[in-house]
Amino acid sequence: MKIAVLGSTGRTGMYVLQRGIRRGDELTAFTRRPQLLENVTGLKNIVAGDALHVSDLRNALENQDAVIAIVGDRRLPVAAEITGNLIQAMYESSVCRLVCVSSYLLGSTRPRVITPFFQWLLRHSLADRFAADQLIIASKTDWTIVRATRLHDKPATGNVRLQTGEHEFESGPYEICRADLASVLLDTVTNQYASKSIINVTWGQNK
Template sequence: MKILVIGSTGRTGKHVLAQAIKRGHEITAFARRPELLTERTGLAGVHQGDAHDLETVCKAVHGQDAVIAAVGGSRIASNLIAAMRETGVRRVVMTSSRSVPATRPRIAVTLAWLFFREAYVDLARAEGMLQVSGLDWSIARATMLNDKQPAGRVHIDFEANATGGAMQLSRADYAMALLDTVEDPTLIGKALGISGPT
């Protein structure tokens, strides 16, 4: 697939690029700081720009089969939706957080919301926009991310509260899940909760 990756220079995004190239996808990276990608071989292209700028996003989305947003947010979602409608690209997988809909474990969720309320409210807004966009969306709600070695497995469910798995998830495993999701048409219109493997 021809895939545009937003957030490509991030700690998750760099794994998405590497794994996607390995899987044989044609990857274009979207980056505010493309100079961070000079050592990344195998890319089909790089678009320099801010995802808050609609015109740049439109240019980057044009001609792609799918978009993976390895960074979430309502301004990014809003521009992506507009750009995808404009260019006729339909498939999008967007990062969110398990904390957005979660009510359990109660203390952990309460504390997380205390510290990251603004980010979660914005992600909730982004999720809502995507869900009514008419696009072929999937939302990937990650649990707490770390940079540990990948396990090659994740726990996935479709519930507000995790039905299993670990509270910590390596960014490499999360990248794997993002790619598995974009490749799987049965996950269109679904919000996945992604936790670490048990």
């Protein structure tokens, strides 16, 4: 499958590239820092550009089947702006399938350790991420939003729990490694039952 990956040189994006190449997907990496991919072999294409420019996104989406988007920055809330540009570029490029990473904090009250101070600290990035999610939901794309719990770089386990967005996880762990999240994202691209859905993801076996 031909998949464009936005945020490809970020911490999660690099795992998506590694695992997608291993699976045999034809990946196009879109990035402002193409030099970080000089030693990555197996990519179909590398497109240098800035997601703040629709024309750059169109270049990356040419002849693609789907998009995996991992966008957002706690220091610079631009997820909503980038998402709006991406949706426009998808329309113009006739690409329908979109899988986008979001935050489990947007629809959850668990775990209880999430303090009001922590919510306040992340208020700008969460508001930006919420606005981006709303743009996706209102779009005409074939979208899936994947809301992940706390991310880290521990080794992959292959053991994940998935829950539809209207349901919270009733118990922990409320964390998942980026490698396992990357596998979920790649699996979700071809999952027709995930269309127009919000999916929560964390570690642990589904019961």
